[in-house]
Amino acid sequence: MANPTIRGRGSTSPGRRAMSAAARAAAKRSDRVRPGPGGSAVLDTPHGPAPRRLEAPDDASQARRDENQHVGPVVLAEEVAALLPDRRRRRVRLCAFLAVLLVLGLTALGVLGREYAEGRHTDAARAQAVAAAQKAAPVVLSYDHRSLAKDFAAARGHLTGAFEEEYARTTSKVVGPTAKKYRGVVKASVVAPPNGGAPAASVVSVSPDRAVVLLFVNQVTTSTQVTGSRVDLNRVRMTMTRTSGGWKVSAVDAL
Structure with missing residues (x-):
């Protein structure tokens, strides 16, 4: 009678061992997360510490987490708030500096504008005063004994x-x-060049309302006191004066 074959633990076939290993692995994967007491989930960690319960955070822990999350932004906001006075002071100083520059610029512009206007008025005054003096001199410095009233009245119109x-x-009286x-x-006549140029007149000083004009004037006089005529x-x-x-003529001086 043939002896029955006794197989030990080391004699298991390779196929059977592979199936057993796969079954154990699947069982471990399904058991890693399992329901625990009170409906909470329990995490099984193989070859590690004791299972750790996954629970929803209570109000106190959630408040601590929220506070920790807001520490960074709160500190940053406080630093920004601390810097605001310095920025305001710098902004005020900058605005004051710009205001001073604006005032100085407007003042300089006003001075330049006034000087420009006065220069234009002075140039106009020079030309007008010279023309008025050249016109007035022959009338003021001339007269005829036959028409004294008329001549003197005409002269006063220039004074x-x-x-x-x-x-x-x-x-x-005289x-x-x-x-x-x-x-x-x-x-009397204002001297003019022989070639017909401008009469001999020049401005000594001038302002918008006053000018001193120097003229070269020839006077030809006839009377019973002289023989012929005297030049x-x-x-x-x-x-x-404007x-x-x-x-008008406000003064006459013979040099």
Whole structure:
């Protein structure tokens, strides 16, 4: 009778051993997470520490987590808030500096604009004063004993201020009686170059409302006191003043 074959643990066939290993692995995977008491989930960790219960965080732990999460932003906000006064001070200083620059710029612009306007007015005053002096000199410095009233009235139309009053007194008390007595005739003219250039007149000083003009004036005089005619070459300084009626003579000085 044949002896039955006794198989030990080491004699298990390879196929059977592979099936057993696969079954154990599947069982371990299914047992890693299993329901625990109270409906909570229990995590089984093979070859590790005791199973750890996965529970929902309570209110206190959640508050601590929220507080920890907000530590960074709160600190950053406090630092930014601490920097705000310095930034405000820098902004105020910058605004003040810009305001000073603006005021200085506007002041300089106003000064330049005023100087430019005064320069234009001065140039206009120079031309107008010279033209008025050239026109007034022959009238003021001329007269004829046959038409004294007319000549003196025409001259006063070019005068202004105290000089007009002084001229009226002088002509009525001195010039007029002398011209009638000696039959005097005086004809004045501003010297002009032979080639027909501008008359000999120049501006000594000028402002928008006042100018001093120097003229070269020839006076031809005839009277019973002289034989023939006498020619006087005079330098005359006329002070011109702007009035509502234009530029007028306010002073005459013979040089």
